[in-house]
Amino acid sequence: MPPPLGGRWTDAEADRQILAFLTRLAGGRQLIHRDDPVELLRENDLLLLFGPEEEVAFADLALRFPDETVTRWATLLSGGDRSEAFGPRSRAERRDEASIAREFQVGLRKRVLGGVLLLAVLVVLGYGARAVLVDGPVDRSDRALRFADSTVAEDDDRPAGPVAGGPPVAEPTLIAVADRVVAVLRGQGPPEGRIRLNVPAAELPVRPGVLSATVFEHRGGQVALVGPEDWWAGACVRVTVATEMLRPLDVVVHEVEEGACPDGLGGRVARVSCVGRSVLMLGVDIPQGEVELDEGGFGWAETIRFGIESAPEATSKWEVLAVRGAIAVSDPDGDGEIAVPAFGGAPGDVVSVEIGGATGECTLS
Numbered sequence: 001m002p003p004p005l006g007g008r009w010t011d012a013e014a015d016r017q018i019l020a021f022l023t024r025l026a027g028g029r030q031l032i033h034r035d036d037p038v039e040l041l042r043e044n045d046l047l048l049l050f051g052p053e054e055e056v057a058f059a060d061l062a063l064r065f066p067d068e069t070v071t072r073w074a075t076l077l078s079g080g081d082r083s084e085a086f087g088p089r090s091r092a093e094r095r096d097e098a099s100i101a102r103e104f105q106v107g108l109r110k111r112v113l114g115g116v117l118l119l120a121v122l123v124v125l126g127y128g129a130r131a132v133l134v135d136g137p138v139d140r141s142d143r144a145l146r147f148a149d150s151t152v153a154e155d156d157d158r159p160a161g162p163v164a165g166g167p168p169v170a171e172p173t174l175i176a177v178a179d180r181v182v183a184v185l186r187g188q189g190p191p192e193g194r195i196r197l198n199v200p201a202a203e204l205p206v207r208p209g210v211l212s213a214t215v216f217e218h219r220g221g222q223v224a225l226v227g228p229e230d231w232w233a234g235a236c237v238r239v240t241v242a243t244e245m246l247r248p249l250d251v252v253v254h255e256v257e258e259g260a261c262p263d264g265l266g267g268r269v270a271r272v273s274c275v276g277r278s279v280l281m282l283g284v285d286i287p288q289g290e291v292e293l294d295e296g297g298f299g300w301a302e303t304i305r306f307g308i309e310s311a312p313e314a315t316s317k318w319e320v321l322a323v324r325g326a327i328a329v330s331d332p333d334g335d336g337e338i339a340v341p342a343f344g345g346a347p348g349d350v351v352s353v354e355i356g357g358a359t360g361e362c363t364l365s
Contacts, residue, residue: 165344219285243299276362
């Protein structure tokens with residue numbers, strides 16, 4: 001978590017930030033949710049997850065706590081008195097609460113001083129690295145999505161007739177599954193405090209793990225998705241070609257029915273290249289080689305993020321609800337020979353697509 005900046009929080013703001021910290025600390029564990037952070041800590045035994053690194057992160061957060069909140073949490077994390085303790089302590093382990101709070105605050109000041117010194121060192125190193133790299137960017141082409149044919153034409157020049165080549169055969173290292181649920185409750189306050197890790201399957205746009213995706217070359221880049229029959233009917237599909245740092249290079253959105261996508265969802269209208277009962281193939285622009293970014297610097301197309309996005313109704317409890325996945329170059333042998341496979345065919349042809357055991361047919365358009 002980035003260190004917080006600014007002045008002191010109110011008690012309510014501090015509680016929201018602590019709830020968000022504990023939620024991140026829990027990771028993928030199933031939680032018994034409580035509005036009070038102390039009750040959340042007790043009900044889920046989250047104190048067991050506090051190690052040295054976690055205590056440092058929490059101490060950075062506590063720089064903006066009110067004094068009473070600092071004192072309370074210093075007591076809790078050190079064992080507490082008989083009314084607040086999470087476990088029994090011996091007499092030798094008991095400490096005066098005021099002494100604990102003072103030690104906690106002294107530790108915070110030391111960490112702040114250490115952070116300032118570290119920032120100064122990073123600034124010096126940053127200027128040094130800038131001088132070293134001024135001649136050009138580090139070549140990341142070995143981790144970029146690369147077409148087997150380097151002479152692929154641009155969109156406006158692609159022929160409308162048949163394309164030479166065999167059927168689509170997926171590259172195993174370029175297969176991904178939509179298995180990440182992104183769920184944010186509707187409400188006030190920072191969104192990280194409203195993230196939920198467990199969502200009923202009936203409320204999701206598609207069950208995690210049933211939708212597979214890969215990338216092909218056929219008149220440019222194509223992202224193929226295979227799932228259960230009619231999975232895409234009424235769905236909102238978004239595909240993003242991005243750099244390693246998730247800077248978008250191309251974003252396409254496909255909705256069969258108007259209103260299937262959330263309001264304000266960014267992206268251009270996708271071109272459907274092939275469609276069937278269980279297969280949907282969307283055209284995307286995958287730049288080859290380095291791309292000069294508008295904000296400065298260079299990037300490479302290194303990942304393709306895809307997802308099924310819900311359009312929550314006004315009465316829905318969800319602000320964001322989606323199931324997502326990501327395709328990235330994975331080269332276990334390190335030989336840099338992985339390329340996006342190409343396939344052939346003409347408009348109207350029916351092709352069979354298999355992705356990681358999931359199969360289906362679609363008609364080229």
